[in-house]
Amino acid sequence: MTISIDPQKTNNESLQPKGWLRYFSFSLDHKVIGIQYLVCGFLFYLIGGTLASAIRIELASPMSDFMPRDVYNQVLTLHGTIMIFLWIVPVVNGAFGNYLIPFYVGARDMAFPRLNAVAFWLIPPSGLMLVASYFIDGAAQAGWTAYPPLSITTPQSGQIIWILSVLLLGGSSIFGGINFIATIIKLRRPGLKLMQLPMYCWAMLGTSLLVVLSTPVLAGTLILLSFDIIANTGFFNPVLGGNVVVYQHLFWFYSHPAVYIMVLPAFGLVSEILPVHARKPLFGYTTMVFSIMGIVVLGLVVWAHHMFTSGTPPWMRLFFTIATAFIAVPTGIKFFNWVATLWGGKISINSAMLFSCGFIINFVFGGITGVALAQVPFDIHVHDTYFVVAHFHYIVYGGTVFIIFSSIYHWFPKVTGKMLNEKLGILHFIITFIGFNLCFAPQHWLGLNGMPRRVAEYDPQFQFVNQISSLGALLMAISTIPFLINVFLSVRDGKDAGDNPWNALTPEWLTSSPPPVENWEGEAPLVEEPYGYGKEISEQK
Amino acid sequence: MTTLDSSKEIQKNNSELKETHEDFRMFGLITFLIADGMTFAGFFAAYLTYKAVNPLPDGAIYELELPIPTLNTILLLVSSATFHKAGKALLKDKNSDSQRWLFFTAFLGIIFLICQLFEYFHLPFGLTDNLFASTFYALTGFHGLHVTLGTLMILIIAWQSRTNGGRITSKNMFPLEAVELYWHFVDGIWVILFIILYLL
Numbered sequence: 001m002t003i004s005i006d007p008q009k010t011n012n013e014s015l016q017p018k019g020w021l022r023y024f025s026f027s028l029d030h031k032v033i034g035i036q037y038l039v040c041g042f043l044f045y046l047i048g049g050t051l052a053s054a055i056r057i058e059l060a061s062p063m064s065d066f067m068p069r070d071v072y073n074q075v076l077t078l079h080g081t082i083m084i085f086l087w088i089v090p091v092v093n094g095a096f097g098n099y100l101i102p103f104y105v106g107a108r109d110m111a112f113p114r115l116n117a118v119a120f121w122l123i124p125p126s127g128l129m130l131v132a133s134y135f136i137d138g139a140a141q142a143g144w145t146a147y148p149p150l151s152i153t154t155p156q157s158g159q160i161i162w163i164l165s166v167l168l169l170g171g172s173s174i175f176g177g178i179n180f181i182a183t184i185i186k187l188r189r190p191g192l193k194l195m196q197l198p199m200y201c202w203a204m205l206g207t208s209l210l211v212v213l214s215t216p217v218l219a220g221t222l223i224l225l226s227f228d229i230i231a232n233t234g235f236f237n238p239v240l241g242g243n244v245v246v247y248q249h250l251f252w253f254y255s256h257p258a259v260y261i262m263v264l265p266a267f268g269l270v271s272e273i274l275p276v277h278a279r280k281p282l283f284g285y286t287t288m289v290f291s292i293m294g295i296v297v298l299g300l301v302v303w304a305h306h307m308f309t310s311g312t313p314p315w316m317r318l319f320f321t322i323a324t325a326f327i328a329v330p331t332g333i334k335f336f337n338w339v340a341t342l343w344g345g346k347i348s349i350n351s352a353m354l355f356s357c358g359f360i361i362n363f364v365f366g367g368i369t370g371v372a373l374a375q376v377p378f379d380i381h382v383h384d385t386y387f388v389v390a391h392f393h394y395i396v397y398g399g400t401v402f403i404i405f406s407s408i409y410h411w412f413p414k415v416t417g418k419m420l421n422e423k424l425g426i427l428h429f430i431i432t433f434i435g436f437n438l439c440f441a442p443q444h445w446l447g448l449n450g451m452p453r454r455v456a457e458y459d460p461q462f463q464f465v466n467q468i469s470s471l472g473a474l475l476m477a478i479s480t481i482p483f484l485i486n487v488f489l490s491v492r493d494g495k496d497a498g499d500n501p502w503n504a505l506t507p508e509w510l511t512s513s514p515p516p517v518e519n520w521e522g523e524a525p526l527v528e529e530p531y532g533y534g535k536e537i538s539e540q541k
Numbered sequence: 542m543t544t545l546d547s548s549k550e551i552q553k554n555n556s557e558l559k560e561t562h563e564d565f566r567m568f569g570l571i572t573f574l575i576a577d578g579m580t581f582a583g584f585f586a587a588y589l590t591y592k593a594v595n596p597l598p599d600g601a602i603y604e605l606e607l608p609i610p611t612l613n614t615i616l617l618l619v620s621s622a623t624f625h626k627a628g629k630a631l632l633k634d635k636n637s638d639s640q641r642w643l644f645f646t647a648f649l650g651i652i653f654l655i656c657q658l659f660e661y662f663h664l665p666f667g668l669t670d671n672l673f674a675s676t677f678y679a680l681t682g683f684h685g686l687h688v689t690l691g692t693l694m695i696l697i698i699a700w701q702s703r704t705n706g707g708r709i710t711s712k713n714m715f716p717l718e719a720v721e722l723y724w725h726f727v728d729g730i731w732v733i734l735f736i737i738l739y740l741l
Contacts, residue, residue: 112569178572186565212576217583224587224679233668233675235587241672243595246587253583 026121028113029517033120034099035415038408040120041091044127048082049477051075056439056473059466064456072456073141074134074158080144081162084262085169086127088400092265093211094120094176096407097204099415100272101180103508103515104198106189106524111182119175126168133161143454145255148236148247152228159229163222170215170222173261177211180204189524195289198506198530199282202289203268206296210257210264213300218254221247245310252303260299262396263363264292266403267334270356273403273410274338276504277353278345281531284337291330298327305374309383317376324374328367335364351425355406358433362398366391369444384454387447393440405432405483412487413501417513418494424486428479435475442469506530570719574726577687581730584683585737588676592741597671605677609660610739613653614731617688620649621728624695624721634711636704643699643717646724650692657685677738684734687727694720 022032023039054075058066067075098116102109110116133139140162142151151159184197184205225247227233234240236247275282282288304312304320312320338360347353369391373379382388405428412420442465447453451462458466500509507527511520627642666674698716702709709716 111565115569174573174576178569178576181572182565182569186563186568212572213579216576216578216580220580220583220683221587223683224584227675227679231668233679234672235675235679240669241595241598243591243672246590249590250583250587 026117028109028117030098030102030110030113030116031415031515031517031519033116034095034097036120037090037095037098037123040124040127041087041095044082044086045091046480047131048079048087049480051079051082053473053477055079056470058456059458060470062458062460062463062466067456069456070138070141073143073154073454074139076454077140077143077162078130078134081130081140081166082127083396084144084258085166086123086130088262088396088404089169089173089258090123091404092262092269092400093173093180093204093207094123096200096265096269096411097176097180099411100200100508101183101204102187103511103519104201104506104530105184105187106192106507106526107183107187108518108520108524110179111187112179115175116179119172119179122168122172122175126165126172129161129168130165133158133165136161145251146222146225147251148225148228148242148244149238151225152237156229160226163226163229167219167222170219173211174215177208177215180208181212184208189526191526192528195286196528196530198268199271199285199288200265200268202292203264203271206292207261207264209296210261210299214254214257217250221250221254245307248307248310249304252306253300256303256306257299259392259395260295262400264295266359266400267292269403269407270338270359271341272506273352273356273406274341275531275533276410276502276506277350277356278342278347279533280341280345281529281533282337283340283343284333285531287333288337291333294330295327298323298330302327302374305379308376308379321374321376325371328371331367335360335367350409350422351420351429352406352409354426354429355402355409355432358429359399359402359406362394362402362436366394366398369394382447384452385447386443386451386453389453390440390443390447393443398436398440402432405429408487410502411508412490413497414508414513414515416491416494417497418490419497419501420490420494421486424482424489428482428486431475431479431482435472435477435479437472439469439472439476442466442472505532564715566715567718567722570722574723578726578730581683581733584676584680585733588680588737591672591676595672597673605664605739606660607739609656610735613656614735616649616653616656617728617731620646620653621725623649624724628714628717628721631702631709631714631717632711636702636707636710639717640699640702640704643695643702647692647695647699650688650695653688654685654692657681657688680734680738684727684730687730691720691724691727695724 022029023036025032027033027036054067055072058064058072058075064072098110130139137157138155140146140151140158141154142159146159146162184201188194188197224233224235228235228237228242232240234242236242236244238244271282271288302320302324304316305324308317308320342357369387373382373388373391409420409425412418446462446465446469449462451458497513499511499513501513502509505527507525507530508515510525510527623642623646627639627646630636630642631639661678666677668675668678698709698720701707701716
């Protein structure tokens with residue numbers, strides 16, 4: 001059975017608001033939805049960043065003098081939840097996925113445009129609900145992991161709002177995942193083979209598989225947790241005969257893949273950016289594809305490495321240590337492929353390239369501490385200390401957020417038709433890179449020396465190192481200013497970009513900037529070699 | 542030159558842009574059902590783990606009577622068959638036959654729900670009595686929610702496939718096929734649930 005699409009009917013552009021107003025409408029255009037995701041995510045990033053600053057101000061002194069301890073718990077819970085569920089996951093999947101995937105597969109929109117709009121519009125209300133819970137009766141206090149019995153014994157209203165909010169965001173994520181799988185598998189332009197797709201498509205396919213397989217388990221778990229809180233059941237309450245470790249298993253069955261949901265799309269994006277700015281084909285395309293799929297499969301069977309101190313039996317420790325160590329193999333392959341892509345390339349030092357190189361450096365460091373954490377003897381020593389905090393910030397901030405900024409510098413000309421200012425961009429990179437490493441590198445030392453995470457007060461001997469870390473956080477906060485100035489100035493009167501300022505070969509650059517509603521006038525181009533750099537121009541055609 | 546605002550340009554190109562593509566709504570639905578199935582998988586895994594590692598306190602009642610759930614299993618299996626009949630009838634353009642089969646399927650779904658409620662009211666334990674009771678109600682309740690939604694959707698498509706003015710015909714089978722797949726899925730989940738919860 002086939003469906004005929006009449007663009008006039010499906011998109012109904014005549015009824016959509018024009019100009020900037022369309023970003024506040026239930027638009028079905030994948031490009032509009034992508035920008036909605038990005039801007040909405042960035043606003044929540046500013047909120048989450050403010051909370052992070054509050055945490056670092058509190059930790060600049062050993063006593064809890066900046067805010068009461070229960071407020072500190074609320075702030076760290078909100079910080080974690082906002083950054084993960086409202087900034088990184090929606091932006092690195094939803095924003096760039098929606099904007100780029102239809103271009104990459106040669107389609108005019110996503111497979112299910114209406115579902116796509118629904119997926120986006122679930123995010124602002126649930127995010128606002130989460131933030132508002134702070135002002136009602138205090139936000140959740142149990143951290144983003146919401147481990148029982150802590151989450152059962154802390155004040156209920158904040159925890160319940162937290163659960164509702166995360167359930168809605170999980171639903172949004174699942175709808176997005178279904179849409180991406182259908183778009184990549186089913187909506188490819190005739191003649192375009194799977195192995196000719198740009199790498200970001202493979203990354204999003206892998207990510208969406210993880211979303212579809214693991215997010216529902218989190219949803220089910222949170223429903224059970226809410227029963228424990230509201231209806232006084234005992235699923236996870238030891239007093240009533242329940243089992244807290246079951247919660248941890250179910251939670252990490254989602255939340256370990258969630259790490260890959262946050263970082264795999266970044267792998268895809270960096271694989272798009274490096275070849276363009278190094279003027280070289282992506283090294284090892286096939287190995288990249290198999291590494292992504294290897295990470296997807298392994299990513300589903302490593303969750304218990306978060307639980308080595310939860311009374312895990314020895315066979316489980318052994319299995320999950322080995323499985324986790326195996327993940328280093330595909331990840332290492334990808335790392336060497338990126339380095340080999342840069343090797344001997346004609347590298348242009350611009351903001352997008354700098355942030356991508358920053359990603360490679362930070363990510364390999366976070367990866368090494370990750371392999372270290374997978375080893376049981378080491379993990380038992382540093383479990384729940386600042387070493388873990390440092391490790392995952394190296395992955396999610398030093399990795400993914402660096403790539404989000406890199407991608408903004410790379411695709412800004414496509415979206416707006418204007419260039420971003422390079423000087424401000426490089427300033428942004430330098431402050432972010434120094435601030436980030438100053439903030440999180442010392443935390444490894446703090447963790448190794450036994451400073452626990454998620455506690456408002458600490459031993460005075462750690463004060464000096466904590467102040468260095470807080471200084472880094474201050475720099476990170478400041479680094480947002482040149483970026484915001486840059487975006488506002490460039491949107492108003494940036495240099496005209498032309499259609500393809502980077503001379504890139506991937507399909508999104510083969511149309512006007514900004515692109516027309518239907519992505520291409522006439523037929524979508526067939527791009528068989530998205531990374532065919534360094535060849536004669538006649539060969540490329 | 543073309544931007545998002547140049548609607549004139551697009552209108553001009555409309556005739557060229559008209560395309561056809563394969564219907565992948567079913568593909569999307571299957572992906573969703575896999576996700577939904579994972580929720581049940583999580584519940585089943587939790588239940589089996591509890592059964593293995595969390596012994597119930599002495600005197601806890603967890604013996605279940607089999608007649609009602611067995612009847613319910615038969616009801617759901619028969620309803621899957623009657624739904625299939627409805628699809629076959631619609632394919633042969635026998636719309637009123639199809640509608641009759643659909644109403645019969647919805648009727649079986651409602652009987653299932655009534656039996657389920659009857660069982661709930663006659664069980665010797667309540668939601669918060671012990672871990673087994675909580676898990677039992679969570680699992681059957683979550684499945685019952687699926688049956689309720691399914692029954693409502695069957696009633697809607699039965700109304701939609703009426704002979705005069707109905708949207709669902711042999712040329713527009715998708716709504717019926719989608720709900721049918723969902724119904725078979727809910728049915729399959731019940732069989733697993735019945736084995737794990739009542740027979741094991």
